[in-house]
Amino acid sequence: MDFEIRTVAEQEAEHFWRLGHEAFGFPTTPSDPGSLDRPGAISVIAMDGDTMAGRMVDSDFDCWFGGRLVSTSGIGGVTVAMEYRGQGLLRPLFTELFRIAKGRGAVLSALYPSSAGIYRSLGYEVIGTADPARFPISALARISTPDGIRTRRATIADVPAIREVYDVWAAANNGPLSRRGASFPPDDENLIKSFTGITIAERDGVIIGYTSWNRGSSFGPEGTLNVFDLIASERDGYRALLAALGSYASIVGWVKVQNASGLDLVLELFPTSEWQVLDSQPYMMKILDVVGALETRGYPAVISTTLEFGVSGDPITGIDGHYRLELADGKAVCTRLGDLGPETSVPVFTPNGLALAYAGSQSSAGIRTVGGLSGPTDHDDTFGAIFGGRPVRIRDHY
Structure with missing residues (x-):
């Protein structure tokens, strides 16, 4: 089935909020009926003719990693109408939202999942939990x-x-x-x-x-x-x-x-x-731009090193490839060297494994255990040292 994927129009506000009510029980209309105006937010919808089949919202956030702020797309309000579930609608919605978010400079994306498995297939991984x-x-x-x-x-x-x-x-x-x-x-x-x-x-x-x-x-x-x-x-x-x-x-x-x-x-x-x-509410993250994400965050100033790695298996954002990371004075230069060859000799992350490493929420050994990292183990301790040292803490729900 072909859907029209686009940003929502003001005159569609009531339908947008009613669809959200179906999933989350939110009020069927916003406090200001007919308005979708929310600072920093962009809403994307999937239309089947005149029927709104799905919706989601991107919020413009900055998140702290390694002591520096990293531009992040905070995903919320993900809803697919009951009659359209199971028809592969999430992928085109996310593809369009990622395009918009990357256009404004977002290099990470994060969300609170209703089901971790759904978002894991899109490259997200659980990096921490909110624990009221x-x-x-x-x-x-x-x-x-x-x-x-x-x-x-x-x-x-x-x-x-x-x-x-x-x-x-x-x-x-x-x-x-x-x-x-x-x-x-x-x-x-x-x-x-x-x-x-x-x-x-x-x-x-x-x-x-x-x-x-x-x-x-x-x-x-x-x-x-x-x-x-x-x-x-x-x-x-x-x-x-x-x-x-x-x-x-x-x-x-x-x-x-x-x-x-x-x-x-x-x-x-x-x-x-x-x-x-x-x-215990899982919190998931995905890297949208490897070079941007690695160059924006901070690192321990005492570590100077160069290492190469690969990323393979990204379903949407095209982050697969062979990369070089050079660290000095708490900053990074990351270069994409090209595609991964069939006989690669560098450690290779899945998108999910790279999210875990980047957040410092799991050791390289742990990431290997769940299939998020394969290949040579020479840099495993280095990955842990450059990305670790700060606990993952979540404060705001969106």
């Missing part, structure tokens, strides 16, 4: 505010410093969104209004941490205080924020941390083992 968790607020009973640290409610004037605390934290990890750029128009007032409160921890007037939280309507032993970000630049900042959250102990029984991922640093300060992961 909760803990009894009684776990904070033994934590007190450190001397010299003050907690207070944030104001609009504090927002630039809050954003800086987030940036410092995010740059030390692999994967977090920058929360800046086209998809995050600066709106300090709206950030403050988005939560019941943003509580900051400061020393001598300098903000060293913050937590954003919503009170909700529940109370009593099963009542919950909903926390979104809980981030600090030092131990005392975390302790002060945890102590502040603990002041709700007479009102609610639980604290839910929505933006948790992997082994959260907060666990290093917990006096108990009562952290309960409520869900």
